[in-house]
Amino acid sequence: MPVLRYGVVSLAEIRDAALGSVRRRSDAAKFVQELAWRDYFQRVYDKLGDRIWDDREEYKTGYPAAYAPTLPDDVRDAATGLPCTDGFARDLRETGYLHNHARMWLAAYLVHWRRVRWQAGASWFLCHVLDGDPASNARSWQWVASTFAPKPYLFNRENLEQYTDGRYCRTCPLHGRGPFEGTYDDLQGRLLRSVPTPPGTDPGRRGASRHDRHETGRRQRDRW
Numbered sequence: 001m002p003v004l005r006y007g008v009v010s011l012a013e014i015r016d017a018a019l020g021s022v023r024r025r026s027d028a029a030k031f032v033q034e035l036a037w038r039d040y041f042q043r044v045y046d047k048l049g050d051r052i053w054d055d056r057e058e059y060k061t062g063y064p065a066a067y068a069p070t071l072p073d074d075v076r077d078a079a080t081g082l083p084c085t086d087g088f089a090r091d092l093r094e095t096g097y098l099h100n101h102a103r104m105w106l107a108a109y110l111v112h113w114r115r116v117r118w119q120a121g122a123s124w125f126l127c128h129v130l131d132g133d134p135a136s137n138a139r140s141w142q143w144v145a146s147t148f149a150p151k152p153y154l155f156n157r158e159n160l161e162q163y164t165d166g167r168y169c170r171t172c173p174l175h176g177r178g179p180f181e182g183t184y185d186d187l188q189g190r191l192l193r194s195v196p197t198p199p200g201t202d203p204g205r206r207g208a209s210r211h212d213r214h215e216t217g218r219r220q221r222d223r224w
């Protein structure tokens with residue numbers, strides 16, 4: 001939301017408007033949680049300054065040295081052949097906006113499927129998104145990458161298909177055999193190596209938690 005990013009309205013004003021207008025209390029609560037993430041990222045930025053561009057921790061993927069430093073041309077040019085990631089890359093370039101899910105999927109694709117350093121993707125996003133914000137952007141990329149989170153964020157085709165109402169998957173020439181096929185366990189096995197399971201988590205649900213955060217209260221709103 002560029003008006004928030006550029007200080008036209010404050011977080012408190014948006015929060016109060018949301019609490020006053022959203023019909024379902026749980027929808028407002030979820031929205032206010034998103035605002036709280038923004039506030040938290042800003043506070044981290046205040047503390048770290050340009051060090052937000054450093055990995056906060058090691059990648060928890062088992063491939064600490066495997067990441068390329070630059071954005072692949074086919075990703076930037078929307079020429080990977082995958083309708084979803086190419087669609088997101090085009091939207092990014094042409095509209096300056098991506099839904100939060102699309103940001104997460106594109107970030108995960110770049111870091112975990114293509115093994116590119118998150119900094120390359122974060123810089124790319126900042127060139128295009130109208131709400132480009134170093135704090136929210138870098139922290140979110142690090143969260144996906146696992147350098148600011150206990151585990152990497154992964155998604156599968158089923159997840160993407162469900163939350164885009166099949167928009168990309170319906171026409172995908174790779175449907176049923178593409179890189180995002182499989183359960184979270186399958187994907188972990190293919191993409192990660194010797195990742196520790198944080199205490200109290202179910203490895204089969206790895207990567208699902210932040211979607212849950214959106215999906216419980218904002219299901220309709222989050223759809224395309």
Ligand SMILES: Cc1cc2nc3c(=O)[nH]c(=O)nc-3n(C[C@H](O)[C@H](O)[C@H](O)COP(=O)(O)OP(=O)(O)OC[C@H]3O[C@@H](n4cnc5c(N)ncnc54)[C@H](O)[C@@H]3O)c2cc1C
Nearest residue numbers: 001034035037038099100103104107131132133136137140
């Ligand atoms: C890889 C990645 C990069 C991101 N880069 C940015 C960025 O540069 N600037 C930015 O403002 N947000 C960023 N986000 C957070 C989030 O995706 C966007 O704020 C949201 O998609 C903007 O959509 P909206 O305008 O419909 O806001 P809404 O969904 O209506 O939310 C309202 C506001 O709440 C805040 N917010 C919502 N979701 C999040 C979140 N997950 N984390 C932090 N704040 C949130 C934002 O300020 C947003 O404008 C990023 C997320 C990811 C996964």
